[in-house]
Amino acid sequence: MTEQQEDERYVLGAFDGLHVVEGEYYCQVCTLLKCASTDLQTCGQAATTAHTQFDSFALSGTFSTNYVFPEVLLSGVQLAPGEFQVLNDGRLISVKRTSQPVLTITLFGRWFESDPPRPYTHSRIH
Structure with missing residues (x-):
């Protein structure tokens, strides 16, 4: 982190x-996310603005699925196209200093096989 603000807190x-x-x-x-305030009880609540800059970042996790999607959200809830990449080993890394302060850096793993059963709906074609 660079230009870390005293009134901002980030958590993993x-x-x-x-x-x-x-x-x-x-x-x-x-995920790495900005808390809504410095109170840890607000971590996970919606935050839409940030002031802390990151020179670089790397995030990785162990997932039980191959369906893993990266997301980097910047202050103002903006996407960060071209500012990160996913390496062959699954790490999400920055390509350069982020253009805006960071709200979240996340890897989402979607494990379809573990979804609860969906009710079967039978449709009749007339």
């Missing part, structure tokens, strides 16, 4: 389980 997080917001699906997540 991991999740492996059934996600139940806006549907039910199984995912594995490895």
Whole structure:
């Protein structure tokens, strides 16, 4: 981190389980995220702006699926195209200093085989 702000806190997080917001699906997540305030109780709450810059970053995780998707969100909830890459070993790394302060750096693993069964809906064609 460069230009780290005293009033900002970042944490590392991991999740492996059934996600139940806006549907039910199984995912594995490895993330670096900005807390909504310096209070650790606000980590995971929505934050939309940041002021801390990163010269470089690297994030990796161990996933049980091959469906792993990277996401880097910058201040203002902006995507960061061209500012990171995923290496063959699965690490998400920065290509250069981020153009804006960082909100989140995340690897999302989507484990389709572990989703709960969907109710069968039979449709009749007339």
